[in-house]
Amino acid sequence: MAGIDIEGLATVYPNGVRAVDGLDLHVADGEFFALLGPSGCGKTTLLRTIAGLENASEGTVRIDVADVTRMEPGKRGVAMVFQDYALFPHMTVSENITYPLKVRRVAAATRTATAGRTSSELSLQGLLERRPGQLSGGQQQRVALARAIASEGKVLLLDEPLSNLDARLRLEARTFLKKLQRDLGITTVFVTHDQAEALALADRIAVMQNGRLRQLGSPREVFARPANTFVANFIGSTPMNLLDGAVAAVSDGGSVSVANGSLPAATGSVPAGAEVTVGVRPEYLTLSDGDVNGPSLRGEVVVAENLGTSSLVSVDCGGTLIGVTVPEESEPAPGTSVVLTAPEQRVLLYDRESGELLAKQPAAVG
Numbered sequence: 001m002a003g004i005d006i007e008g009l010a011t012v013y014p015n016g017v018r019a020v021d022g023l024d025l026h027v028a029d030g031e032f033f034a035l036l037g038p039s040g041c042g043k044t045t046l047l048r049t050i051a052g053l054e055n056a057s058e059g060t061v062r063i064d065v066a067d068v069t070r071m072e073p074g075k076r077g078v079a080m081v082f083q084d085y086a087l088f089p090h091m092t093v094s095e096n097i098t099y100p101l102k103v104r105r106v107a108a109a110t111r112t113a114t115a116g117r118t119s120s121e122l123s124l125q126g127l128l129e130r131r132p133g134q135l136s137g138g139q140q141q142r143v144a145l146a147r148a149i150a151s152e153g154k155v156l157l158l159d160e161p162l163s164n165l166d167a168r169l170r171l172e173a174r175t176f177l178k179k180l181q182r183d184l185g186i187t188t189v190f191v192t193h194d195q196a197e198a199l200a201l202a203d204r205i206a207v208m209q210n211g212r213l214r215q216l217g218s219p220r221e222v223f224a225r226p227a228n229t230f231v232a233n234f235i236g237s238t239p240m241n242l243l244d245g246a247v248a249a250v251s252d253g254g255s256v257s258v259a260n261g262s263l264p265a266a267t268g269s270v271p272a273g274a275e276v277t278v279g280v281r282p283e284y285l286t287l288s289d290g291d292v293n294g295p296s297l298r299g300e301v302v303v304a305e306n307l308g309t310s311s312l313v314s315v316d317c318g319g320t321l322i323g324v325t326v327p328e329e330s331e332p333a334p335g336t337s338v339v340l341t342a343p344e345q346r347v348l349l350y351d352r353e354s355g356e357l358l359a360k361q362p363a364a365v366g
């Protein structure tokens with residue numbers, strides 16, 4: 001088992017695209033680490049640079065302390081699962097799984113034993129003599145994983161391994177993958193553009209944009225305290241409300257004026273009058289039909305969308321639409337007058353220009 005250390009890493013393609021642009025990351029031994037970001041942000045390039053399939057232009061990659069930056073892929077001790085699985089169509093499942101061992105000239109008896117053990121870990125028993133073309137998408141995905149695991153690398157690199165599965169199967173495969181990673185305890189870097197997948201699976205998430213790191217943290221941290229408005233927009237299945245606001249005078253207690261009212265906020269060292277972007281998740285806002293003690297907003301319900309066990313209610317607060325999530329049984333009818341507020345520690349202040357989080361009050365995450 002091994003950690004991965006990345007320092008000042010840049011990968012520049014011959015056409016001049018800086019797909020990875022000055023990255024520092026540490027993946028701990030045994031960690032399930034997600035690289036998350038929109039299409040084209042450099043996730044695959046970073047994974048391939050760790051594997052040695054792309055050359056680093058600047059910086060270093062260390063695996064298990066050893067500097068592997070200039071080492072050929074086969075010697076790095078990494079196993080990779082590609083987005084399209086890259087199974088050999090003419091080989092059986094068993095031959096596919098043990099191919100990396102065959103290349104390393106591992107004895108046939110050992111290979112057979114590994115195929116048996118790995119196929120049972122991945123619930124592929126009974127399929128060992130089939131060819132990839134005779135398998136479902138989910139089974140092919142598990143064969144690709146089995147091949148990676150059987151090669152006994154120190155680290156497992158997974159490039160969007162669930163993206164080719166349909167929605168239902170993807171959820172099952174997600175649970176399976178999380179349990180497998182926990183059982184094996186293998187250091188795993190998992191690439192996805194799906195924020196829900198990263199939140200569900202990872203111990204920590206690196207959110208990337210344009211080849212750079214925008215935030216590194218636990219799923220709870222990136223959800224509850226996005227470090228900038230890019231991450232705030234990207235994370236969460238209902239979008240965070242990002243509203244123009246201004247910090248109120250100190251005499252008004254900690255609050256920000258937004259829309260037609262105000263919200264409590266730990267303003268810290270942000271001066272009164274400062275114009276900010278106020279970020280508050282729909283899940284952290286509360287709706288009531290009467291008076292609220294402290295800063296609040298008045299509005300009228302416009303529409304409610306059913307999310308299953310909850311509803312996303314859009315409230316018009318003096319011309320500004322604000323989303324609030326409520327339990328299904330307390331969904332108000334359109335036209336209802338309501339009052340909104342949120343706990344102080346859930347109201348985040350961002351720099352209006354740079355979009356970076358301000359007033360880094362003690363993280364009341366949880």
Ligand SMILES: Nc1ncnc2c1ncn2[C@@H]1O[C@H](COP(=O)(O)OP(=O)(O)O)[C@@H](O)[C@H]1O
Pocket residue numbers: 013014015017018019037038039040041042043044045046
């Ligand atoms: N082989 C390549 N040659 C030139 N540019 C590339 C190559 N592969 C990827 N890119 C560019 O590098 C950037 C990052 O791509 P990629 O790592 O595939 O992102 P992601 O996996 O996050 O979608 C994109 O702008 C993409 O167009």
Ligand SMILES: [Mg+2]
Pocket residue numbers: 043044045
């Ligand atoms: Mg990719």
